[in-house]
Amino acid sequence: MLELMLSCLVTLVPDILYRRYAQGKRLGHEITFFNVWYELRWGISCCAVLAISLITLIFYYHPTSDKITSFFRTVTILSEDGGRVADVFVANNSRVSEGDPLFRLDTSRQEAAAETARRQMVEVDAALLLGVAEISGAQAQLDASEAQLVQAKDDLQRRQSIAERNSTVVTEQELEQLSNAVDVAEGQRNAAIAAVQAATLRVSDTLPAQRDSAEAALAQAETEIALSTVYAGVSGTVTQFQLKPGDIINPILRPAGVLVADMAGPRRFMAGFRQISAGIVKEGMLIEMTCPAKPLTIIPMRVVQVQDTIAAGQFRPGDNLIDIQDRIRPGTLLAIMEPIFPEKVEGVPPGSRCTGVGFTDHSKFIEENGLTGLHAFMYKAIDGLGVTNAVVIRAMAIVIPVKALVFN
Structure with missing residues (x-):
């Protein structure tokens, strides 16, 4: 409407004035409803062309968007494993900080496994003490068998020396018995050595390995007990959280709730512009927005980042070829904005x-390129035409509550 009124002032109004005062034609007499097109065709045609040009120029250099929103992050509240809820520490819509406990699962099975591991460790410790005693007993048997072997060898050697001097005193059967006794003593000594080695290996390797296994089982059980309590990973507000003791939780089929995380840093808003505005929307651009949540308020924003890709072109490799005609929606240009005055978005x-x-x-562009005269005036005029959109956005701020509450 503003563009049409401006176009009429420089096209249709001069045409009417010329017809009235230069040609002496009067509205309602020479200029009637039936011949108004013929009489004012130049003014009407120029007005239409100028109005369309102005609207195109304004909306190109001063783009609009009704797709502006402030995204927030949600965190699904899940447990490591499924189980039955034992305790609930927070209520729905509660404010929590990072590290606060939310709920705890029943840990009877894990506690029983931990107690079993502790008992195994005590049993292994007792077996280690017994193993030291077994080593001492096996060493004593080894000493005795070695003494018996020395005695048997001495007896055999003595009888052999006697037999060499007087063969009639020592019989062949006696020498054979003494030789067998030496073999038996050597076997007993070897058995005692094996017993000592087995007892030593059991104390040095087998029992410590069993204790390590019991410690690992205890650590696993204690870890599962610790993981049974779910803590808040970030600060935020717990919502859709209706857990009660006795409920069954499954990390795949039934999450516990949703945690709306607090936003770090300044509030950011994402705006989606049409692709034709890709050459206009740049970092540092001024945006004025109004929100139904805060009517009758204009919030000045500044573009801090423009996404260099459009979501309509993304694809995920699969077993089917992509057909361009399947992409019906053209996609929008995403601009990230921050408020110039943070208190305005409260x-x-x-x-x-x-x-x-x-x-x-375009003031910086004009200064960098040294533009003057008509060229500089055109860019200044383009910037000045933004006043129409400024009027429009303020009119929308006034109309939004009326439209939502009365005409909706």
Whole structure:
């Protein structure tokens, strides 16, 4: 409407004035409803062309978007394993900080496994003490068998020396018995050596390995007990959280709730512009927006980042070829904005849908390129035409509550 009124002032109004005062034609007499097109065809045609050109120029250099929102992050509340809820520490819509406990699962099975591991460790410790005594007993038997072997060898050697001097005193059967006794003593000594080695190996390797296994089982059980208590990973607000003791939790089929995380840093809003605005929306661009959550308020924003890709072109490799005609939606240009005055966005809940208009500023471009005269005036005029969108966004801020509460 503003563009049409401006176009009429420089096209249709001069044409009417010329017809009235230069040609002497009067409205309602020479100029009637039936011949108004013929009489004012130049003014009407120029007005239409100028109005369309102005609207195109304004909306190109001052883009608008009704797709502005402030995203927020949610964290699903899950446990490591499924189980039955034993205790619940927070209520729905409670404010929690990072590290606060949320709920605990029943740990009877894990506690029993931990107690079993502790008993195994005590049993292994007792077996280690017994193994030291077994080593001492086996060493004593080894000493006795070695003494018997020495005695048997001495007896055999003595009888052999006697037999060499007087063969009639020592019989062949006696020498054979003494030789067998030496073999038996050597076997007993070897058995005692094996017993000592087995007892030593059991104390040095087998029992410590069993104790390590019991310690590992105890650590696993204690870890499962610790993981049975679910803590808040980030600070935020717990929502959709209706757990009661006795409920069954499954990390795949039934999460416990949702944690809406606090936003770190300044509030950011994402705006989706049409692709034709890709050459206009740049970092540092001024955006004015209004939100139904905070009516009658204009919030100045500044573009801090423009996404260099459009989501409509993304794809995931699969076993089917992609056909371009399947991509029906053209996609929008994503601009990330921050408020110039952070206090202005207070009262606008995250997730609110807002509307905004952008304003170009070519003053830096004019200065860098040294533009003067008509060229500089054209860029200044383009920047000045943004006042129409400024009027529009303020009118929308006034109309939004009326439209939502009365005409909806």
